[in-house]
Every structure is written in C-alpha cells, then in structure tokens.
Amino acid sequence: FFVFFALGISSCVDNENFKIVQAPDSFKIETTSGAVIVLNDANLTNTALFLSWKSTTASAGATYTIEVAKTGTDFATPTLLGTTTTTNFSMTVGELNTFLLEVMNLNAEEATSLDIRVSTGGITTQIIQVIITPFRVEFRQFFLVGSFTNWTPAEALPMTRVDFNIFEITVDLVAGAEFKFLPTNTSFDGDWGQDPNNAGTLIETGDQNLSGLNAGKYKITIDLNTFIVTVDEIIPPAKMYLVGAGVPTAGWGWDTPVVLDLVEDGVFRATTTFANDAFRFFAVNGDWGSGTNFPFYLNAGYTIDANLIDAQDGDNNFKFIGTPGEYTITLDNTNKTITLTAPGPKYMVGAGVPDAGWNWNSPIVATQISAGVWRATTSFINDTFRFFDVNGDWGSGTNFPYYLNAGYTIDANFEDALDGDNNFRFIGTPGVYTITLDSNTKTITLTTPAPKYLVGAGVPDAGWSWDSPIVLAQVNDGVWRGSTNFINDTFRFFDVNGDWGSGTNFPYYLNAGYTIDANFEDALDGDNNFRFIGTPGVYTITLDTNAKTIVLTQS
Incomplete structure (x- = not known):
C-alpha cells in the first residue's frame, strides 16, 4: 500500500512538495503517480510509482532511461531507476521500497x-x-545456509531474533566455510549475501557468499535495519570462575574464586563446597563485568541442574537449593548443560598399573579422602595409564597434558607418554606406591606406602623388641601383607616403628567389625594382644582395612 497525492501537469508548477521544470513540448513527462508517496507493506504488488511521457522526436523503438537523484544535487551522480522502450514506466510498492x-x-x-x-x-x-x-x-525469521548445511535450505540453521530485524547465531565453522542468509528455509528466493564492493554490507542482488574465515566458533549478526553483517570469533576462556556466598570458599570476593578448569573443548569443571546461597559464573578472574547469570544460560537453551534456581535477587544470580556439601559442577557449553554431581572416587586404568590393565574389570580406585584429594596405593610398572572420573567411561579420562596445562606439579616419576593419547607413563622403580591427586594444591605425588609392624613372642623373628620387627608392606590401598614364622604365643600390630603407643590389639579390630582368622584369639593377658593358636610355621598374614579382614595363609 502507498499514499500519494496526484497532481495535474502544466507548463510549470512550483510548490513546497512538487515541481515540474519547463521542458520542450516535443519530449515531456505528462503523468505521474503523485508528488508525495508514503510506502507501507500492506500491498507490495500495488503500483507505487507511475510516469508517462510524450515524445514527438524520438525514433520508433527508442530506449528511454529513467534516472533519479536527491533533490539539490543537479543529477551530479544520478541513479538508474530503469529503462523501457515504451512511453511509460512503473514500479510496485515492493520494488520501489527495495530500490x-x-x-x-x-x-x-x-x-x-x-x-x-x-x-x-x-x-x-x-x-x-x-x-x-x-x-x-520487518523480517520475522532468518536462516544461515552454507557449505556446512550442504547449501540446502531445508538444512539451514535458524537464527535468533534479538531485536527488530536483528538476528544472530553462534556456530562452529571449519576453515574455508562459506555462507549466506535466507528469509525462509524453503528456497533461495530473497537470499542475502555480502556486497562484493563493500565488505560487511548486506545486499540482495549481486551479492557474494561470506567466506575466508579460519576454523573456530563465531557469532554472526545481521542487522536488516542498517544492512550490516558482523562476524565475531568467540575465543573460549581457558578457565571459568565461581564467586558468591553459595560457594563459601570464594564468597563475594576475588581473593579465592572457585576455578573451573577446561577439561575438554567447551567443558569446564570444578569440585567445591556449596551452601544454600547465591553465586555467579565469570569468564575473567577479577572482572565483575564478565559475569553470566541464571537467565543468561536459561535463555540460551541450557538444561540446568535441579539443585540450582534463579535467585531473583536483583542480579538473577544462581542459587543452590540442594543439600549443602561438596559437589562437582560441570559447565558444558557444547551440550548446553550445567550439572552437579556428588564427588566420588577417581579411577586408574592402564598397563602402568598392572593390577588394572587396560580394561574396566578391576580399575584402581582412588578414594576421595578429603575435599579435592584422592589417594590410592597400587603397583606401578614402567608403562602407561590414565585417570578417569567415571568407572567404565573411557570418555571421562584426563591425561598428562590436562593436568600440566591446569598448572599441576606432577611427580618426577611420571612423564607424558607421547603415545597419541598423551597418557601418563611411570618411569620410576617398579613397585608399590601411594599416589595422591590433590586438586587444591594442584599436585600429583607418589610416596612409598607406610608399612605396619608385628612385635611379640608369637612372631619369634621379632620378639618383644624393636630390633627386628616384622614388616607388613602396603600392597594395595588399605591392604598390608607380610610373611613370617608364627608360634603359639602373643603379638600385636603397630603403626609406627619403635612406638609402643601406636599398637592395636585384638579387641580393637574385633570391635571395628573385622573378621579375624580362626588361628588367632584374644590372649586375655592384660593387654589383650593377639595369640596364635594354630600349627606353628611360616604363614603370610594379610590385614585388609577395606574388607575388614585379618587372614593367614600357609606360605
């Protein structure tokens, strides 16, 4: 639809809106559609501009050129409106508006x-x-189509309408990708691309594809009010941060923010204590302006853990509403999820830990002994292994570079295997060690496990002195073992060599729920030591604090 004010033609008309300059009678415009034309989008196919003229001198079949210029420029740089071989010219509302x-x-x-x-x-x-x-x-929708959608409109990616005629999309592009824009996903009709003579400007006719970008994640924005296209590469942060009363080790300050490490492309993770209060994510350490709140992720289509809600505190921070305690929080920008999990053990699998090997039948379990600290005792040989967060899940593994790049100090007995997967390689002296992974101090350490000791007349190679106690080596996490000669007499376990006060007697284990080998009994000798009552000889004794057993086997 358009509004016009018609005006008859005379030899010279002059008013504030419309003027016809004197022309020779042999060639002059006689009819126009009006002096004032106000266009709207009600009827795009209606005629908006109409001109007719007479020419008594032009040859038959002559071509007429219709030009337009801003008033006052004296046609210094005219724009071609169209050509015709007839003596009239018209444009529809849609054609004129686009022009x-x-x-x-x-x-x-x-x-x-x-x-x-x-x-x-x-x-x-x-x-x-x-x-x-x-x-x-006004465009209600727009789509991104290109080499990454097989140049197929039906596979075009919908863009998000963020304002009047402004659309955006975030997309991962490979090097050499090309693309343009569609108002529908049914055809290429009305497609838009870049002006080849004016980079960053959108045009509908004579356009070219946008291209020449390196591989990466990009935010693409088109503004169909100004016909500007912007393509901004999104450089992912190396870390994310949590600050707020809901993560009490941080609080609302930047002295000790909770650091989420990048564990894989687009995935950040940290283990910390949560309280029933508010917090926020931040992309830059120390920068309050880099924060992202609950609605930011919700509106972006993220699935957010049920333990987290909108705090509705004016800043719309996150609020933790679950049972206070330690959790592992994972921000996954690839799958658009924010999840909380109660921390569990870590696992070690690989040829370098031979009690496990490269399978999930018997992985080495590193128990979480305190917030952010895991420990296991196992045999190591000169080969490779990897840590895993989830039992049975190969995708949950974390390799040598992961910890190195996160700033960990790694024990000198380990190196990067450089085996394609960059696993850990043990290069020390093969044997039983205690490995400790501490995410607080960012250290991975190996120590020789502390033994336990047997002293008493019932183990005659030791007797009741500290000159030659029987040493039980730690062979696995919580498991000690040693072989010695037993006779029918008393003895006791000790945690520290030479320290009588570190002893643990028969009732200690019985009251703790241990199953004790039938070859032992309570000596009832005042100290309630162990008494060996079996057939004297050499035996292997195993103290297992996991299974809560003390067993003897004939050596």
Whole structure:
C-alpha cells in the first residue's frame, strides 16, 4: 500500500512538495503517480510509482532511461531507476521500497525529496520532484545456509531474533566455510549475501557468499535495519570462575574464586563446597563485568541442574537449593548443560598399573579422602595409564597434558607418554606406591606406602623388641601383607616403628567389625594382644582395612 497525492501537469508548477521544470513540448513527462508517496507493506504488488511521457522526436523503438537523484544535487551522480522502450514506466510498492533502501541507501520511515527525469537520444524531459518515504521491512525469521548445511535450505540453521530485524547465531565453522542468509528455509528466493564492493554490507542482488574465515566458533549478526553483517570469533576462556556466598570458599570476593578448569573443548569443571546461597559464573578472574547469570544460560537453551534456581535477587544470580556439601559442577557449553554431581572416587586404568590393565574389570580406585584429594596405593610398572572420573567411561579420562596445562606439579616419576593419547607413563622403580591427586594444591605425588609392624613372642623373628620387627608392606590401598614364622604365643600390630603407643590389639579390630582368622584369639593377658593358636610355621598374614579382614595363609 502507498499514499500519494496526484497532481495535474502544466507548463510549470512550483510548490513546497512538487515541481515540474519547463521542458520542450516535443519530449515531456505528462503523468505521474503523485508528488508525495508514503510506502507501507500492506500491498507490495500495488503500483507505487507511475510516469508517462510524450515524445514527438524520438525514433520508433527508442530506449528511454529513467534516472533519479536527491533533490539539490543537479543529477551530479544520478541513479538508474530503469529503462523501457515504451512511453511509460512503473514500479510496485515492493520494488520501489527495495530500490530506495538497498540501491539509494535511504533511511526507512524518513521522507526524502528526489528528482526524476527521462532521457533518450541526448534529450531530457523536465525534472519531476517527488517526496518519498520508504517503509522499514520487518523480517520475522532468518536462516544461515552454507557449505556446512550442504547449501540446502531445508538444512539451514535458524537464527535468533534479538531485536527488530536483528538476528544472530553462534556456530562452529571449519576453515574455508562459506555462507549466506535466507528469509525462509524453503528456497533461495530473497537470499542475502555480502556486497562484493563493500565488505560487511548486506545486499540482495549481486551479492557474494561470506567466506575466508579460519576454523573456530563465531557469532554472526545481521542487522536488516542498517544492512550490516558482523562476524565475531568467540575465543573460549581457558578457565571459568565461581564467586558468591553459595560457594563459601570464594564468597563475594576475588581473593579465592572457585576455578573451573577446561577439561575438554567447551567443558569446564570444578569440585567445591556449596551452601544454600547465591553465586555467579565469570569468564575473567577479577572482572565483575564478565559475569553470566541464571537467565543468561536459561535463555540460551541450557538444561540446568535441579539443585540450582534463579535467585531473583536483583542480579538473577544462581542459587543452590540442594543439600549443602561438596559437589562437582560441570559447565558444558557444547551440550548446553550445567550439572552437579556428588564427588566420588577417581579411577586408574592402564598397563602402568598392572593390577588394572587396560580394561574396566578391576580399575584402581582412588578414594576421595578429603575435599579435592584422592589417594590410592597400587603397583606401578614402567608403562602407561590414565585417570578417569567415571568407572567404565573411557570418555571421562584426563591425561598428562590436562593436568600440566591446569598448572599441576606432577611427580618426577611420571612423564607424558607421547603415545597419541598423551597418557601418563611411570618411569620410576617398579613397585608399590601411594599416589595422591590433590586438586587444591594442584599436585600429583607418589610416596612409598607406610608399612605396619608385628612385635611379640608369637612372631619369634621379632620378639618383644624393636630390633627386628616384622614388616607388613602396603600392597594395595588399605591392604598390608607380610610373611613370617608364627608360634603359639602373643603379638600385636603397630603403626609406627619403635612406638609402643601406636599398637592395636585384638579387641580393637574385633570391635571395628573385622573378621579375624580362626588361628588367632584374644590372649586375655592384660593387654589383650593377639595369640596364635594354630600349627606353628611360616604363614603370610594379610590385614585388609577395606574388607575388614585379618587372614593367614600357609606360605
């Protein structure tokens, strides 16, 4: 639809809106559609501009050129409106509006005075002055189509409408990707691309694909009010941070923020204590402006753990509403999830830990002994292994570079295996060691496990002295073992060599729920030591604090 004010033609008309300059009677414009044209999008196929002229001197079949220029420029840089071999010319509402916005770059919803003329064979009509107001085209949807969607409209990616005629999308691109934009995902009709002569400008006709980007994640924004396209590479942070009263080790300050390490592309993770209060994510340490709150993730389509809600505290922070305690929080920007899990053990699998090997039948379990600290005792040989967060899940593994890049100090007995998967390689002296993974101090350490000791007349190679106690080596986490000669007499376990106060007697284990080998009994000797009552001889004794057993086997 358009509004126009018709005006008859005389030899010279002059008013504030419309003027026809005197032209020779042999070649002059006689009819126009009006002096003031206000366009809108109600009926795009209606005629908006109409001109007719007479020419008594032009040859039959002559070509007429219709030009337009802003009033006051004297056609210094005219714009071609069209050509015809007839003596009239017209444009629809849609055609004229597109021409004004895209070719003449006029502002929508702003009246502009334009001069129009017709020429042929070196002669020109009088100038028609028209005031035209184009309308702002409103697009309800837009799609991104390109090499990564097989140049198929049906596979085009929907863009998000963020404002009037402004759309954006975040997408991962490979090197050499090309793309353009579609108003529908059913055809290429009305497709938009980049002006080959004006980078960053969108045009509908004569456009070219956008290309030349390196591989990476990009935010692509098109503004169909200004016809500008922007392509911004998103550089992912190396770490994310949590600050707030809901993570009490941090609080609302930057002295000790909770650090989420990048565990794989787009995935950040940390283990910390949560309280029933508010907190926020931050991309930059110390920068309050880098924070992202609950609605940011919710509106971006993230699935958020049920233990977290919108705090509705003015800043719309996250609020933890679960049972206070230690949790592992994972921010997964790839799958758009934020999850909380109660921390559990870690696992070690690989040829370098031979009691496990490269399978999940008997992984080495590193028990969490305190917040952020895991420990296990096992045999190591000169081969490779890896840590895992989830039993049976190969995808949960974390290799040598993961910890190195996260700033960990790694025991000198380990190196990067450089085996394609960058596993850990044990290069020390093969044997039983205690390994400790401490995410608080960011250390991975190996120590020789502390033994236990047997002293007493019942183990005659030791007797009741500290000269030669029987040593039980720690062979696995919580498991000690040694072989010695037993006779029918008493003895006791000790934790520290030479320290009588570190002893543990028969009732100690019985009351703790241990199953004790039938070859032992309570000596009832005042100290309630163990008494060996079996057939004297050499035996292997195993103290297992996991299974809560003390067993003897014939050596």
